[in-house]
Amino acid sequence: MLGAKRIYAVDFYSELLNELKNNIKSSNITFIKNNGDDFPEVPDNSVDLVFSFGTFVHLDCEIIDRYLQNLHRIVKPGANIVLHYSDKTKPLARCNTGFSENDPEQMRRLVSRNGYRIFEEDTGTMWHSSVIRFGCNKVEAMAEGIA
Numbered sequence: 001m002l003g004a005k006r007i008y009a010v011d012f013y014s015e016l017l018n019e020l021k022n023n024i025k026s027s028n029i030t031f032i033k034n035n036g037d038d039f040p041e042v043p044d045n046s047v048d049l050v051f052s053f054g055t056f057v058h059l060d061c062e063i064i065d066r067y068l069q070n071l072h073r074i075v076k077p078g079a080n081i082v083l084h085y086s087d088k089t090k091p092l093a094r095c096n097t098g099f100s101e102n103d104p105e106q107m108r109r110l111v112s113r114n115g116y117r118i119f120e121e122d123t124g125t126m127w128h129s130s131v132i133r134f135g136c137n138k139v140e141a142m143a144e145g146i147a
Contacts, residue, residue, distance in 0.1 A: 092128035
C-alpha cells in the first residue's frame with residue numbers, strides 16, 4: 001500500500017494517528033482525525049479502496065450506518081469497500097464484550113440500505129467476525145437520491 005498514490009489514515013483517536021505517524025514515514029500518507037463517522041479533508045470522488053480491519057468490530061450499527069452514508073461522498077465509481085465487522089452469530093464474538101451487536105444479516109441490510117452492491121463476503125474464515133466487500137454505482141445511487 002505504500003506504493004499507492006495517496007493513503008488517507010482516518011481515525012477518531014489522535015493517539016492512534018500519532019503512533020502511526022511515528023512508525024510509518026511516507027509522504028503519500030495523510031493522517032486525518034475524524035469525528036467518529038466522517039471523512040474530513042478527503043476530497044470528493046477521490047478514493048478507489050476503503051479498507052478497515054479491526055475497527056468496525058467495535059462500532060455499533062448506528063455508527064456503521066453513518067459511516068456508510070458518509071462514504072458516498074469520497075468513493076469513486078467502481079471503488080471497493082472492504083470492512084471487517086463483528087459477527088455475533090459466532091461464539092467467540094458473543095463472549096467478547098468489546099464486540100458490537102452485529103451479524104452478516106444486519107451488515108447486508110446496512111450496506112444495501114445505503115445504496116451499495118455487495119460483491120463478496122467471507123463469513124466462515126474467522127471465528128469471531130466476518131468481512132464484506134462492496135461498492136456502489138454512483139449513477140444508480142444518485143438516481144435513488146443516496147449519493
